[in-house]
Amino acid sequence: MPLTDLAIRRAKPDSKTYTMSDGNGLSLQIEPNGSKGWRFRYRFEGKPKLLSLGTYPKVSLSDARKKRDEAQELLTTGVNPSEARKEKKLAQQDKLANTFEVVAREWYQRRYDLWAESYRTEMIATFEKDVFPYIGHRPIDSITPMELMGVLTRLEDRGATEKMRKVRQRCGEVWKYAIATGRATTNPAPDLASVMKPHKKEHYAHLDEHELPDFLSALQSYTGNILVKLAVKLLILTGTRPGELRKAEWAEFDFERLVWEIPEWKMKMGRPHAVPLSKQALAVLNELKPMTKGGLYVFPGRIQKTKPLSDMALNVLMRRIGYGGRATGHGFRHTLSTILHEKGFNSAWIELQLAHVDKNTIRGTYNHALYLEDRREMMQWYADHIDELAGVTKAKSLPGNNLEDLLVRRSHTRRS
Secondary structure, eight states: OOOOHHHHHHOOOOSSOEEEEEETTEEEEEOTTSOEEEEEEEEETTEEEEEEEEEETTSOHHHHHHHHHHHHHHHHTTOOHHHHHHHHHHHHHHHHHTBHHHHHHHHHHHHGGGSOHHHHHHHHHHIIIIIHHHHTTSBGGGOOHHHHHHHHHHHHHTTOHHHHHHHHHHHHHHHHHHHHTTSOSOOOTGGGGGTSOOOOOOOOOOOOGGGHHHHHHHHHHOOSOHHHHHHHHHHHHHOOOHHHHHTOBGGGEETTTTEEEEOGGGSTTSOOEEEEOOHHHHHHHHHHHHHHTTSSBSSBOSSOTTSBOOTTHHHHHHHHTTOTTTOOTTHHHHHHHHHHHHTTOOHHHHHHHTTOOOSSHHHHHHHHHHTHHHHHHHHHHHHHHHHHHHTOOOOOOOTTOSHHHHHHHHHHHHHO
């Protein structure tokens, strides 16, 4: 006889477990402690099986019958309901274990050593602030293009179109990794490139060649923090990125070979970089030695000597000498590139000096060694030129180190 809710509520526990049958394999098992659990008994491949369907009253009589009917439907198709439940549970666990945040952090750790410290720090901070709070908890294979678009739109609405572009690209890399590891089948990021507002690229404020004499005069007259002043001078003479300069360590400088070897973990693209030192750059370093040689950093922080110079220090100096918004630390790289290209220097030398990655890794490694001496002569010419613009008497150049000789070398390099 089928059960009723009234009969179930009136059922009292006994000293031993007993069951009340509802029919078609469904029964209610009543324990001595008073708990009441639904059970479905069936046979599969000739063997008796038992499937738990939950407890009463959390699972009502009608719900228990529905679950029984679903199990019987599986049996008619040759599927074991118990095994089907296990597979469904494992699939759910896989989804929870493969959320976007889990996969993104796994991808990040696998590529961690390939990026400069500043780049990877900025990257994970962006994920944690602008991505994980919105889709981090979602299984990566369930996230729709509209959900990702919602993440990107928040950045677009803030006017952060460049950050939005980077977030889309980085999310796309995470999905590529998920596909390669069998945890996703599609990548929604690339198709959104044509949907979102394009970023209008803005170059760092920089000076043209004719503006350098007045700037160099203002810099020379500056009576503030001498370390920051010397940092700007060295930045101009080396063409390095401000972050690379600020974090420079004395151990990176080889004063016998006259080269600054920046390790890969400090570089934007995770490749070591050799910077030849001109006479003028060497003079700046010799001036710094009595001030900071006893510590780790060439340019230590003003308050905490165990940390590098602040990332705002250089631009603050620009503002104080009247060049706020007109010159930036990064801008001197543009100025160097423009002058050297206009003077006819080999583009390969210039690009390597600026640590712009060669698309062909093997060729890039070869050129790194091949062009070091060429770049040394080029940067010595540039340092002499900066002195001329500043009104400093030109230092006597090494034989073959004048512009005409270097341009002849450039033409030979092209022909070879």
